[in-house]
Amino acid sequence: MKKLLITIFAFILLFANQVKADEGMWLPSLVGKLNIDKMHSMGLKLSAEQIYSINNSSLKDAVVAMDRGSCTAEIVSADGLLLTNHHCGFGEIQKHSSVEHDYLQDGFWAQSHDQELPNPGKSVTFLVSMEDVTSRVLDGISDTTSVASRRAKMADAIAVIEKQARGTTKYEVSVRPLFEANIFYLFITETFRDIRLVGTPPQSIGKFGGETDNWMWPRHTGDFSMFRIYCAPDGKPANYAKENVPYHPKHHLPVSLKGVQENDYAMILGYPGRTNRYLTSYGLKNTMEVVNNIRIKARSAKLEIIRDYMAKGDKNRIQYASKFAISSNEYKYSVGQNLGLPALHVTGKKLAIEKEFTDWVNLDPARKVKYGNVLTDIANAYRSVDDRIAFEYSREVLLEGPEIFKFSLNISSLHNELRSNDKEKIKEAANRFKASLDGFYNDYDAQTDLKIAAVLTKMYAENVATKYQPSFLASATRKYKGDYLAYTTQLYKKSIFPERQKLEAFLDKPSLKILDKDPVYNAMISMMEAIKIIGVDYRQSTAGLENAKKLFVAGLNEMNSDKTIYPDANSSMRLTYGRVGDCNPRDGVHYSYFTTLKGYAEKGVTGDPDFDFPQQLIDMYHAADYGRYADKDRTLHTCFTTNNDITGGNSGSPVMNANGELIGIAFDGNWEAMSGDIAYEPDLQKCINVDIRFVLWIIDKYAGAKHLVDEMTIIE
Numbered sequence: 001m002k003k004l005l006i007t008i009f010a011f012i013l014l015f016a017n018q019v020k021a022d023e024g025m026w027l028p029s030l031v032g033k034l035n036i037d038k039m040h041s042m043g044l045k046l047s048a049e050q051i052y053s054i055n056n057s058s059l060k061d062a063v064v065a066m067d068r069g070s071c072t073a074e075i076v077s078a079d080g081l082l083l084t085n086h087h088c089g090f091g092e093i094q095k096h097s098s099v100e101h102d103y104l105q106d107g108f109w110a111q112s113h114d115q116e117l118p119n120p121g122k123s124v125t126f127l128v129s130m131e132d133v134t135s136r137v138l139d140g141i142s143d144t145t146s147v148a149s150r151r152a153k154m155a156d157a158i159a160v161i162e163k164q165a166r167g168t169t170k171y172e173v174s175v176r177p178l179f180e181a182n183i184f185y186l187f188i189t190e191t192f193r194d195i196r197l198v199g200t201p202p203q204s205i206g207k208f209g210g211e212t213d214n215w216m217w218p219r220h221t222g223d224f225s226m227f228r229i230y231c232a233p234d235g236k237p238a239n240y241a242k243e244n245v246p247y248h249p250k251h252h253l254p255v256s257l258k259g260v261q262e263n264d265y266a267m268i269l270g271y272p273g274r275t276n277r278y279l280t281s282y283g284l285k286n287t288m289e290v291v292n293n294i295r296i297k298a299r300s301a302k303l304e305i306i307r308d309y310m311a312k313g314d315k316n317r318i319q320y321a322s323k324f325a326i327s328s329n330e331y332k333y334s335v336g337q338n339l340g341l342p343a344l345h346v347t348g349k350k351l352a353i354e355k356e357f358t359d360w361v362n363l364d365p366a367r368k369v370k371y372g373n374v375l376t377d378i379a380n381a382y383r384s385v386d387d388r389i390a391f392e393y394s395r396e397v398l399l400e401g402p403e404i405f406k407f408s409l410n411i412s413s414l415h416n417e418l419r420s421n422d423k424e425k426i427k428e429a430a431n432r433f434k435a436s437l438d439g440f441y442n443d444y445d446a447q448t449d450l451k452i453a454a455v456l457t458k459m460y461a462e463n464v465a466t467k468y469q470p471s472f473l474a475s476a477t478r479k480y481k482g483d484y485l486a487y488t489t490q491l492y493k494k495s496i497f498p499e500r501q502k503l504e505a506f507l508d509k510p511s512l513k514i515l516d517k518d519p520v521y522n523a524m525i526s527m528m529e530a531i532k533i534i535g536v537d538y539r540q541s542t543a544g545l546e547n548a549k550k551l552f553v554a555g556l557n558e559m560n561s562d563k564t565i566y567p568d569a570n571s572s573m574r575l576t577y578g579r580v581g582d583c584n585p586r587d588g589v590h591y592s593y594f595t596t597l598k599g600y601a602e603k604g605v606t607g608d609p610d611f612d613f614p615q616q617l618i619d620m621y622h623a624a625d626y627g628r629y630a631d632k633d634r635t636l637h638t639c640f641t642t643n644n645d646i647t648g649g650n651s652g653s654p655v656m657n658a659n660g661e662l663i664g665i666a667f668d669g670n671w672e673a674m675s676g677d678i679a680y681e682p683d684l685q686k687c688i689n690v691d692i693r694f695v696l697w698i699i700d701k702y703a704g705a706k707h708l709v710d711e712m713t714i715i716e
């Protein structure tokens with residue numbers, strides 16, 4: 001196995017130049033070997049070493065994973081100033097907002113460092129280095145090693161590699177699988193935890209178009225927000241402390257005001273989360289029929305209830321803004337994917353790949369021995385459907401639907417202390433829990449949660465096989481004759497959790513008897529039991545999948561050894577390069593590669609929740625004072641599209657020109673290619689970016705925060 005992979009890799013290197021420019025999320029450390037010639041031929045002016053270097057500062061030192069990879073951000077000043085998307089700072093902006101200080105509605109701009117707002121829990125992570133450790137991880141493992149023994153040997157080897165790499169440094173280290181665990185990389189990283197909010201436009205700019213325009217082009221969203229990295233006075237990562245100082249990075253990106261033209265070179269460094277480009281037709285069917293369908297059904301019910309609540313007032317709107325945006329973004333993703341996959345005949349493409357694979361395997365007896373069962377094993381792993389359906393519903397309904405059940409689990413440590421009856425420890429656990437209540441109740445409405453619980457538990461009861469039903473749902477049928485609203489109303493009324501005062505009164509005088517009888521807590525415990533049973537069945541029915549997927553990918557790569565290949569996204573840093581360009585989404589329709597402020601005026605409706613057009617922006621549009629931020633055509637460009645290959649997690653990533661200067665911030669993908677995470681669509685797939693000149697114009701002219709622009713290195 002080991003040898004074979006080395007051969008594959010040698011092949012990858014040999015045929016590096018045949019790859020299409022647009023597709024591919026490349027490992028930065030391999031760009032010098034795999035991609036750099038092609039990149040130079042397309043116009044790149046930098047060396048591979050200037051993009052990724054272990055010894056010298058390089059572009060990678062200006063790009064960070066935000067919140068462990070849920071987004072990306074880039075450093076744009078010597079004082080650790082960060083740019084990311086508005087939707088990546090949305091949670092923090094929402095938490096800092098109140099009816100009195102509504103930063104969602106009005107925006108926020110720190111006029112000096114001491115006004116920058118701390119955000120406990122927010123982090124950014126730098127990549128220190130990455131290294132192929134495949135041969136060490138797979139040492140002593142052969143084709144005949146059993147799955148269990150392979151797993152154990154790998155775990156041991158990984159532990160040793162990580163321990164050695166950690167040594168005495170304060171860095172984090174982790175060995176992670178690529179290509180379905182055919183290749184392994186060691187990542188060394190450093191995480192900073194004092195990240196302060198510096199500025200955000202109002203959501204009428206930062207989220208212009210709202211859920212309506214989300215995942216679509218043409219777009220006019222100024223999807224950016226600003227943070228700053230703080231560190232201890234010695235430059236090391238530290239938790240928030242008043243005396244912390246702005247971090248001085250090894251590199252910050254210069255910002256270009258030159259704008260973009262069609263066919264300009266464009267590249268993105270960032271942290272794509274997950275793609276499934278090697279998914280089989282069997283996996284595809286499961287994604288559509290089980291994962292997406294259940295998500296769509298559960299989310300549309302849940303979102304409707306939240307939408308109603310939010311419409312009833314500013315307090316409500318602020319409370320649920322972030323929860324709604326996250327849930328709805330994923331909902332629309334699944335809707336788009338379920339439309340795109342059939343429209344673009346992705347199943348047919350997958351079947352064609354599988355047929356080619358089977359033919360290739362059948363040509364050679366040795367291949368037959370090794371790969372002959374791969375596709376049947378995969379098919380078998382997807383055969384059992386009841387447990388998959390239950391698995392998805394348990395996630396959507398029991399864990400991510402109503403919030404109170406999961407929240408009630410926070411009392412388990414107090415529950416344990418109550419059982420052991422140690423007065424001191426009981427008090428300690430009660431106080432600890434009490435101190436954490438703000439985070440939950442500030443953004444929680446029990447009535448809304450109850451309505452969600454009623455609708456979703458009913459959905460679970462009606463759609464999941466009997467053996468996976470948690471016992472508490474049986475009472476809904478028995479005692480309440482299927483009236484889930486009446487049932488959950490009782491449940492919430494009799495529990496200590498839905499109302500903060502009740503819970504606090506309980507925590508002042510904790511009692512084992514009350515907790516043991518609490519209906520919400522007991523419902524949660526019965527859900528956990530059901531989830532355990534689902535897990536056992538699910539693991540059993542998919543036992544062969546891990547190994548079969550590994551072999552399928554190894555076989556495909558061997559079969560395609562004349563092509564340069566890249567691994568699926570896994571939240572590690574990747575580079576994608578391509579060009580600025582337009583799109584013909586369907587017959588007779590052409591999308592220009594850029595939008596302008598004129599589009600605001602066309603779409604804007606004062607006071608509309610999605611398309612509000614603030615008066616100040618209307619006035620500024622009419623004044624057309626764009627100064628140095630204007631394009632050559634004298635308009636203000638708002639967004640543009642490139643054919644860079646990105647996905648969720650890339651949000652906030654820097655779009656850079658041939659000199660490594662910032663020209664935009666990536667923030668979305670387009671509706672016509674929502675299936676792109678499963679099969680890249682070279683003719684349709686676009687990366688949607690906010691033009692950096694729009695961002696700077698907003699900061700400078702709209703917000704009057706020119707001091708932030710002055711902090712940057714501007715290339716005019």
Ligand code: ARG
Nearest residue numbers: 087210211214215325329651
């Ligand atoms: N579709 C974008 C992404 O997943 C997120 C956009 C957030 N905006 C919104 N209206 N929810 O990267």
